[in-house]
Amino acid sequence: MIPAGFEYHRPGDIASAIGILQEHGDEARVIAGGHSLIPMMKLRMAEMGHLVDLQAIDELKGIEVGSDTVTLGAMVTQHELITHDGLAAAIPLIREAALQIADPQVRYVGTVGGNVANGDPGNDMPGLMQCLNATFDLSGPDGNRSVAAREFYEAAYFTAREDEEILTRISIPVPGAGVGQAYEKQKRKIGDYATAAAAVMVGNGTASVAMTNLADTPVWSESASAALADGDVNGCVAAMLDAIEPVADNRGPVEFKKHVAGVMLRRAIDRAQNRAG
Template sequence: MIPAGFEYHRPADLTSAIGILQEHGDEARVVAGGHSLIPMMKLRMAELGHLIDLQDIDAMKGIAVGGDTVTIGAMTTQHELIVHDGLGAALPILREAALQIADPQVRYVGTIGGNVANGDPGNDMPGLMQCLNARFDLTGPDGSRQVAARDFYEAAYFTAREDEEILTAIIIPIPAPGTGSAYIKQKRKIGDYATAAAAVLVGDGTASVAMTNLADTPIWSEAAGAALAAGDIDGCAAAMLGAIDPQEDMRGPVAFKKHVAAVVLRRAIDSALSRRS
C-alpha cells in the first residue's frame, strides 16, 4: 500500500499553511497526526498533490487552563492531554477519553485537532466535545471564527470547516464544581473504534449526553440531557436511543449496536452520578 506521489510542505506558521491551501485548492490537504489521512492515501481512497504538515506551527500547540474555560491548541497530542495535571483537574473526562484512544504509540503522535476536524464518526473526541459544549476556532484567508461542536458535524467526513480553513484551537467551558463526568467505551479490541461510546456530564439540575459511532455524525441529544437533569434515567436512555441511527457493519447488526449503546450509556450515567461531589 503505497500512496500516489505528492509534494510535502512543512510551514512554520499558520499564514504560510493557509497560503499553500489557497494556492493549490482541492489538490492540498493539511495533516496533523496523520492517523486518518495517511491510511486513506495508502489505500488510494484519497489522492492529492500537496500535503501540508502542521507539526512546526507552535501557535497551534499547548494547553491553557483559565478560570472558566480551557483552550487547547489543535496540534496538542492525546498524550499531552493525559499528562497535563491542570487539565486533569479541570476536565477529568478528557483524560479518561484520551486514555481509551488506540494505544500509546498512537497517542504520542495523534492530535486532538486531527481527531475532531475530519468528521470521522468513529473518533472519540467529537462526541465528547459536543457533550462539553466546546467551540472550535477556525482560521482561513478571511480571518478567524468559532463554530460550536454541536453545529460542526454535518455528515460522515463533512463538517462546517471551509476548504481553506484550518482548525487551530478548541475552547471548552469548565463544568461547575460538583459536576460528575464519565466516558465509557465498548470496543472489540485495543486500538479499535468504539462499537458504542457515551460521554456524560451530570451537575446540579444540569446534564449533557453524547454518543459516538452510532450514526454518521456524533449524537448529542438535548432531550436526553434534559431527562437526566430531571433524574429520569430511563427517559434519558429512551431519548438517546431514539436519536441514534446505527448501521450494520463489521462491528455487528443494528439490534446488537442498540443493545450495546444502551448498556454503555447506563454505565456512563452510573459512573458520572457516582463522581458528583
C-alpha cells in the same frame, strides 16, 4: 499500501498554511497526526498533490487551563492530554476518554485537532467535545470564526470547516464543581473504534449526553440531556436511543449496537452520577 506521489509542505505559521491551501485548492490537505489521512493515502482512497504538515506551527500547540475555560491547541497530542495534570484536574473527562483512544504509540502522534476536524464518526473526541459544549476556532482566508462542536458535524467526513480553513484551537467551558463526568466505551480490542461510546456530564441540575460511532456524526441529544438533568435516566436513555442511527458493520448488527448503546450510556450515567457526589 503505497501512496501516490505528493508534494510535502511544512509551513511555520497559520497564515502560510492557509496560503498553501489557497494556492492549491482541492489538491491540498493539511495533515496533523496523520493517523486517519495516511492510511487513506496508502489505500489510495485519498490522493492529493500537496500535503501541508502542521507540525512546525507553534501557534497550534499548547494547553491553557483557565478558571472558566480550557483551550487546547489543535496540534496537542492525545499523549499530552493524558499527561497534563492541570487539565485532568479541570476536566477529568478528557483524560479518561483520551486513554481509550487507540494505543500509546498512536497517542504520541495523534492530535486532538485532527481527531475533531476529520469528521470521522468513529473518532472519540467529537462526541466528547459536544458533551462538553466546546467551541472550535477556525482560521481561513477570510479571517477567524468559531463554530460550536454541537453545530460542527454535518455528515461523515463533512463538517462546517471550509476547505481552505484550518481548525486552530478548541475552547471548552470548565464544568462547575459538583458535575460528575464519565466516558464509557465498548470496543473489540485496543486500537479499535467504539462499538458504542457515551460521554456524560451530570450535576447541579444540569446534564449533557453525547454518543460516538452510532450515526454518521457524533450524537448530542438535547432531550436526552434535559431528561437526565431532571434525573430521568430511563427518559434520557430512551431519547438517546431514538436519536442514534447505527449501521451494521463488522462490529455487529443494528439491534446489537442499539442495545450496547443503552448499556454504555447507563454505565456512563451511573459513574458520572456517583462522581457528582
